[in-house]
């Protein structure tokens with residue numbers, strides 16, 4: 378029955394509901410588990426092949442060392458709700474007003490660029506103007522890498538909160554270095570050092586504590602500390618990243634935001650990642666194509682060309698692309714149209730294939746009627762005994778009725794070891810819960826080989842919520 382399927386999926390590390398359609402990766406896992414052969418080609422792979430047929434490589438060959446020039450870092454601001462992300466993005470933009478030509482009216486186009494003096498040099502920084510990690514994650518899910526550095530905003534009067542950790546997890550999963558902006562230091566009760574102490578538990582150790590993460594105290598409201606934050610971003614970029622791109626090739630990048638303008642038609646904000654985009658270029662962007670008719674920067678000023686890390690609003694596309702779609706300058710309009718049309722055709726057939734695959738999934742239900750699973754077995758590993766116990770208690774208190782049971786096979790303090798993984802394998806694939814702990818490398822490899830599900834949490838209620846939802850078969854899809 379569907380509940381058993383959901384259970385098997387949970388064992389496989391996928392949180393799904395019984396009625397939800399699942400992605401291809403999930404189907405593969407399920408297929409393997411049930412001895413079905415499921416062939417899947419990733420959409421990214423398919424697109425790469427499509428472009429190759431036109432002799433285009435997206436994001437790969439940038440030419441020789443000598444062709445590469447430094448480019449500004451692209452930054453996303455993340456953090457818990459109400460900790461000041463929006464205010465900070467406004468404050469950063471404001472610090473730069475003087476540097477702009479008078480009369481330039483700022484436009485929210487999804488990204489903006491500011492300049493600052495760093496070690497005697499004028500440097501630029503690009504900010505994605507959509508706060509929060511949702512956009513970041515959505516783009517990443519489409520295979521687009523939009524961000525070089527994440528600014529994690531934490532309010533000093535409130536401290537680390539669930540979404541702070543969530544945002545941090547997303548940044549770390551994307552291997553994006555983090556700079557911490559400790560905000561609202563103007564407020565009474567603000568305790569910036571507490572934020573530093575709290576974040577050490579999550580692997581972000583401030584430089585002044587002997588770590589390598591830069592923490593900057595700011596007040597987005599009063600506009601203090603903004604220059605220091607820009608400085609920290611550039612220091613981090615220079616220390617940890619090699620941000621260079623070839624400005625003299627056909628431009629490539631991603632769409633950050635797009636909409637249909639009544640007067641102008643489709644308008645897309647694109648971030649140039651390599652090459653130089655020029656008015657008159659033929660471009661393809663997702664399933665949209667066209668000739669760049671005009672470009673505007675974030676002050677609303679018309680520009681003729683855009684170099685790497687420069688966000689511009691592009692007019693002239695035939696349709697509205699999706700956020701995270703890649704854009705590529707091609708030799709002529711005809712090629713742009715062909716690529717766009719092939720992509721659209723491919724998407725149609727993918728949609729059709731999806732609905733037919735769902736039938737296959739339904740077939741699987743009957744195989745599962747036997748009720749393979751009626752018990753969810755857990756192995757809990759945590760960083761301190763208090764949290765392991767608290768988590769176990771809370772999990773065992775979940776009321777899931779008679780149909781399914783929850784059983785804790787083993788609990789202990791410390792990293793996830795091979796022993797834990799073997800235990801999970803031996804006991805018909807128990808799920809391992811890692812609370813603020815990671816697996817040892819060999820344990821991780823073994824888990825991968827054996828298909829053991831290890832789930833990581835840093836917030837107790839999150840663990841409870843997910844397990845409870847899994848048991849009740851009411852899970853929302855995961856990213």
Ligand code: GDP
Pocket residue numbers: 456457458459460461462463464465508560561562563564595596597598599
């Ligand atoms: P977001 O949800 O993270 O985008 O948070 P907002 O930028 O909307 O800010 C949430 C609230 O905190 C607003 O009322 C802001 O005015 C306030 N706020 C933001 N930064 C500061 C700050 O540095 N000091 C003080 N006192 N309030 C701030």
